[in-house]
Amino acid sequence: MTEPECLFCKIVAGDVPSTPVYENGTVYAFRDINPQARVHVLVVSRQHYEDAGALAGDDPALLADLVLAGVEVARQEGIERSGYRMVFNTGEDAGRTVFHAHLHVLGGEGLGLFGRVG
Known part of the structure; x- marks a missing residue:
């Protein structure tokens, strides 16, 4: 399932260019165009889910795939x-x-640490 107007769905489909870092049958990882650290990679599911809560509720195995892909990205x-x-x-x-x-x-x-802005 994809959303035709979703930027990340377009990136996964190859309609919008990205710099790939890692991919498999369920996820695609690419460099953030506005990095907040020396390494800043986004890992997205190939299927569209609005947020992590929707993903976890609908397909916990796919959520685990994202986390495992994140670990692989860190290794790479x-x-x-x-x-x-x-x-x-x-x-x-x-x-x-x-x-x-x-x-x-x-x-x-x-x-640095997490916390409030300002």
């Missing part, structure tokens, strides 16, 4: 030992801008 990028962060943003307050479940893999430098 050479950040598995130094540390990395995996993040799902859900909802307006989290800053989500694309409504297709996706996992951010960030690392390659000190990331």
Whole structure:
């Protein structure tokens, strides 16, 4: 299932260019065009789900595939030992801008702590 107007569905289909990092039959990982760390890769499911909650409720095995792909991305990028962060943003307050479940893999430098802005 895909959504014709979804940016990430278009990227997965190859209609919008991206820089691939990893892929398999269920997920596609590519470099973020606005990186927030030296390594910033997005891992998306090939099927469209609006957010991580919808994905977890509908297909927990696919959610696990995203996380396992994130671990593989960290290994490939050479950040598995130094540390990395995996993040799902859900909802307006989290800053989500694309409504297709996706996992951010960030690392390659000190990331600081989570917390409030300002």
